[in-house]
Amino acid sequence: MRQALKLAESVLYITAPNPRVACLIVRDDQLLASGATQKAGGPHAEVMALRQAAEQGVAMAGTTVYVTLEPCSHHGRTPPCVDALIAASPARVVIAMGDPNPLVGGQGVARLRAAGIAVTTDICTEEALAVNPGFVARMTRKTPWTWLKLAASLDGRIALANGESQWITGPAARADGHHWRARSCVVLTGVGTVLADDPQMNVRHVKTTRAPIKAIVDTRFQVAGQARIFDGTPTWVFTCASNPEKTARLADRNVQVIELPAADGGVDLHAMMRWMGEHDVNEVHVEAGARLSGALVQTQCADELLVYMAPMLLGEGMGMATLKPLQQLTQAQRFEFMETVSLAPDMRIRARHIDHWKTLLQALQRSN
Amino acid sequence: MRQALKLAESVLYITAPNPRVACLIVRDDQLLASGATQKAGGPHAEVMALRQAAEQGVAMAGTTVYVTLEPCSHHGRTPPCVDALIAASPARVVIAMGDPNPLVGGQGVARLRAAGIAVTTDICTEEALAVNPGFVARMTRKTPWTWLKLAASLDGRIALANGESQWITGPAARADGHHWRARSCVVLTGVGTVLADDPQMNVRHVKTTRAPIKAIVDTRFQVAGQARIFDGTPTWVFTCASNPEKTARLADRNVQVIELPAADGGVDLHAMMRWMGEHDVNEVHVEAGARLSGALVQTQCADELLVYMAPMLLGEGMGMATLKPLQQLTQAQRFEFMETVSLAPDMRIRARHIDHWKTLLQALQRSN
Numbered sequence: 001m002r003q004a005l006k007l008a009e010s011v012l013y014i015t016a017p018n019p020r021v022a023c024l025i026v027r028d029d030q031l032l033a034s035g036a037t038q039k040a041g042g043p044h045a046e047v048m049a050l051r052q053a054a055e056q057g058v059a060m061a062g063t064t065v066y067v068t069l070e071p072c073s074h075h076g077r078t079p080p081c082v083d084a085l086i087a088a089s090p091a092r093v094v095i096a097m098g099d100p101n102p103l104v105g106g107q108g109v110a111r112l113r114a115a116g117i118a119v120t121t122d123i124c125t126e127e128a129l130a131v132n133p134g135f136v137a138r139m140t141r142k143t144p145w146t147w148l149k150l151a152a153s154l155d156g157r158i159a160l161a162n163g164e165s166q167w168i169t170g171p172a173a174r175a176d177g178h179h180w181r182a183r184s185c186v187v188l189t190g191v192g193t194v195l196a197d198d199p200q201m202n203v204r205h206v207k208t209t210r211a212p213i214k215a216i217v218d219t220r221f222q223v224a225g226q227a228r229i230f231d232g233t234p235t236w237v238f239t240c241a242s243n244p245e246k247t248a249r250l251a252d253r254n255v256q257v258i259e260l261p262a263a264d265g266g267v268d269l270h271a272m273m274r275w276m277g278e279h280d281v282n283e284v285h286v287e288a289g290a291r292l293s294g295a296l297v298q299t300q301c302a303d304e305l306l307v308y309m310a311p312m313l314l315g316e317g318m319g320m321a322t323l324k325p326l327q328q329l330t331q332a333q334r335f336e337f338m339e340t341v342s343l344a345p346d347m348r349i350r351a352r353h354i355d356h357w358k359t360l361l362q363a364l365q366r367s368n
Numbered sequence: 369m370r371q372a373l374k375l376a377e378s379v380l381y382i383t384a385p386n387p388r389v390a391c392l393i394v395r396d397d398q399l400l401a402s403g404a405t406q407k408a409g410g411p412h413a414e415v416m417a418l419r420q421a422a423e424q425g426v427a428m429a430g431t432t433v434y435v436t437l438e439p440c441s442h443h444g445r446t447p448p449c450v451d452a453l454i455a456a457s458p459a460r461v462v463i464a465m466g467d468p469n470p471l472v473g474g475q476g477v478a479r480l481r482a483a484g485i486a487v488t489t490d491i492c493t494e495e496a497l498a499v500n501p502g503f504v505a506r507m508t509r510k511t512p513w514t515w516l517k518l519a520a521s522l523d524g525r526i527a528l529a530n531g532e533s534q535w536i537t538g539p540a541a542r543a544d545g546h547h548w549r550a551r552s553c554v555v556l557t558g559v560g561t562v563l564a565d566d567p568q569m570n571v572r573h574v575k576t577t578r579a580p581i582k583a584i585v586d587t588r589f590q591v592a593g594q595a596r597i598f599d600g601t602p603t604w605v606f607t608c609a610s611n612p613e614k615t616a617r618l619a620d621r622n623v624q625v626i627e628l629p630a631a632d633g634g635v636d637l638h639a640m641m642r643w644m645g646e647h648d649v650n651e652v653h654v655e656a657g658a659r660l661s662g663a664l665v666q667t668q669c670a671d672e673l674l675v676y677m678a679p680m681l682l683g684e685g686m687g688m689a690t691l692k693p694l695q696q697l698t699q700a701q702r703f704e705f706m707e708t709v710s711l712a713p714d715m716r717i718r719a720r721h722i723d724h725w726k727t728l729l730q731a732l733q734r735s736n
Contacts, residue, residue, distance in 0.1 A: 154675060154703070154719060155688040156524020164697055297681055305681070307522060311703040311719045313665055313673070315691025320523040323683025329532055335522070335679040337715055340708045347705055351522060351679045 001096055001124045003031075004066045008045070008131050011036045013182045013208040017280035019135040023049040024066040025058065025090070032058045039210065046071050046081040050088050063090040068128050070099040070108040070121070082108050086115040095121040096128035097364055100139040125364055133303070133360065134185065134282025140363035143273035144185065146284040147304035148293050149177055150320050154309055157317035158290060163196075165318075172343040173308040175205045177287075180306060182206040184285035186236070186276060189229070190292035191218035200228050201287065212285070215276075217292055219266045221246065221257070230255055238267050238275075269299045294322035297333065303356045305335060307349045369464055369492045371399075372434045376413070376499050379404045381550045381576045385648035387503040391417035392434040393426065393458070400426045407578065414439050414449040418456050431458040436496050438467040438476040438489070450479045460486040464496035465732055468507040493732055501671070501728065502553065502650025508731035511641035512553065514652040515672035516661050517545055518688050522677055525685035526658060531564075533686075540711040541676040543573045545655075548674060550574040552653035554604070554644060557597070558660035559586035568596050569655065580653070583644075585660055587634045589614065589625070598623055606635045606643075637667045662690035665701065671724045673703060675717040 007022035023045035025033040035048025071081035099105040134145040151169045159165035182203045211233040221241035230253040240262040247257040261268045296302045335351035375390035391413035393401040403416020439449035467473040502513040519537045527533035550571045579601040589609035598621040608630040615625040629636045664670045703719035
């Protein structure tokens with residue numbers, strides 16, 4: 001199954017809004033065929049693997065099929081994978097995690113069993129969730145999985161007191177950041193960053209066939225029509241201000257303006273996350289200033305921290321996230337360190353929100 | 369040699385102010401005997417290994433002796449190891465790094481060679497330096513090697529805005545911190561910390577036969593006689609204020625008051641480091657507030673950062689180190705990450721000052 005999960009990761013940038021799934025066909029510990037889900041509308045992992053098996057004349061009798069997500073049992077843009085598996089009739093199907101959609105979860109397993117195929121499920125559930133946190137989040141809590149990308153000094157400063165921030169981290173860290181943009185469905189920033197730096201927020205340094213949508217939180221709708229962020233792929237502007245004339249003008253630049261209610265002096269971030277969930281967004285990559293980053297943490301909209309840390313102390317300067325003052329340390333939201341990777345001279349630290357992660361895991365377990 | 373360096377690390381807490389040294393006696397890739405330097409005044413590594421060899425009836429002819437530091441050639445509290453080696457007459461001596469003292473460096477090697485023993489030197493110099501940075505610093509630049517122990521959130525806060533800091537990091541991180549106190553010669557803090565927290569600053573959770581001296585930077589000599597830091601081992605108070613009566617009173621509590629010139633509104637930290645170098649201090653472990661930590665960084669007295677980082681964001685709060693504002697990122701002192709260790713739920717990040725480290729390495733190379 002670990003090998004299957006590795007293969008699923010190989011389509012990290014491709015499948016959205018579908019989950020990244022891989023399928024291995026094995027007999028006597030020998031890998032006979034494999035496949036991974038292609039871009040949305042294309043064949044799923046099971047079909048890719050069965051196709052390869054057929055091409056190579058592999059007899060399915062007595063095989064074990066490993067698949068990283070419960071095979072689909074409904075007609076979407078492609079026919080149900082369960083039908084293809086039943087037709088192929090392997091001896092056994094081993095599934096890493098059930099379908100996170102509580103409405104359909106378990107039906108794939110049930111139909112396989114009804115067809116006389118032995119099924120084992122919930123093998124490496126947590127590892128499987130780690131490949132598709134966004135898909136599971138969208139299916140179970142109706143909002144995307146969101147990480148904050150932060151570039152900071154060892155003492156947590158993202159800019160000097162005078163605003164200088166280019167470049168705290170080096171080329172290796174900056175290039176790595178583009179991989180995280182590439183896997184996301186939406187790259188989100190704040191209007192402050194757009195006005196100050198006029199960033200492109202597109203994917204560079206990574207070969208990919210799918211570009212994420214770009215999005216701006218812009219409470220007062222201040223963004224200028226010539227902003228470079230509007231070049232290329234579509235952009236969403238989330239705002240509390242109505243300006244039909246400007247909205248119409250921006251439509252020519254492939255910009256969709258979404259008016260949302262206000263909360264706490266800015267765009268209601270929960271409403272924004274729900275809106276994105278409704279619009280097939282699995283993963284949101286945030287690159288913003290301390291204000292928006294802080295607001296996302298404060299409202300519990302930040303699921304993961306992706307911190308590029310430079311080995312220097314800056315003393316005074318802009319912090320990572322502006323938060324309301326805490327009275328006690330126990331009030332701080334609890335994250336857990338996931339991994340640390342050297343990107344010399346910097347390093348990348350990932351941490352995830354303990355409760356948010358647990359909630360996804362529990363939802364998966366409940367759906368079975 | 370790597371095995372010898374590992375053995376040298378086993379006496380990390382013991383040998384100060386002497387360096388941590390190990391010696392292996394090997395023939396045909398077979399380890400015949402080994403030894404490590406004991407506490408100051410006790411036998412050096414070479415003597416320990418030769419003794420073990422003699423006890424076990426090992427014939428020294430044809431052996432190779434690996435030693436992590438050039439054998440001493442002068443009479444200190446023990447006779448020169450070079451004499452013992454020449455008397456034993458191995459075929460070859462392999463040395464990790466030369467004696468860092470430019471006045472004596474190379475004489476050990478020269479005398480071995482004159483006695484007809486083949487000598488190879490500068491094998492794993494940098495690794496050998498890493499075992500004894502303090503000894504090398506004291507010998508070459510006349511000041512100790514100094515690290516700042518910091519416990520902070522992921523966004524670099526060592527306390528909440530209201531001052532609460534107990535406990536940002538968990539028990540594993542706190543216990544680990546005691547190992548770093550135990551290996552140091554001096555545990556240094558500021559009077560602000562003493563007045564606010566009344567810490568003991570002693571070594572707990574670690575078995576050790578040697579306790580570091582404790583020291584306080586106390587510009588205006590504000591410390592109270594009943595402070596808990598004065599319990600146990602001797603304490604130094606570095607101050608700019610003269611108070612002979614208080615000094616005399618504190619002497620009963622095993623406190624030595626050292627009057628130093630002022631610099632930049634506080635104790636001249638360079639003078640303090642030189643004083644410690646003159647008083648056989650190899651390694652200084654600093655646990656202080658943002659002010660003293662910042663002053664040590666600002667004055668280039670911080671060689672290493674030992675950061676225990678908790679996976680949480682605090683937003684507002686006390687920073688790691690108060691520094692004068694930088695105008696450009698290029699003005700920041702450059703550290704390099706050395707290692708990251710998980711101490712769940714926290715992690716320990718070590719970074720060292722690039723130029724300070726290079727200077728020690730170059731001094732070692734020059735002394736040969």
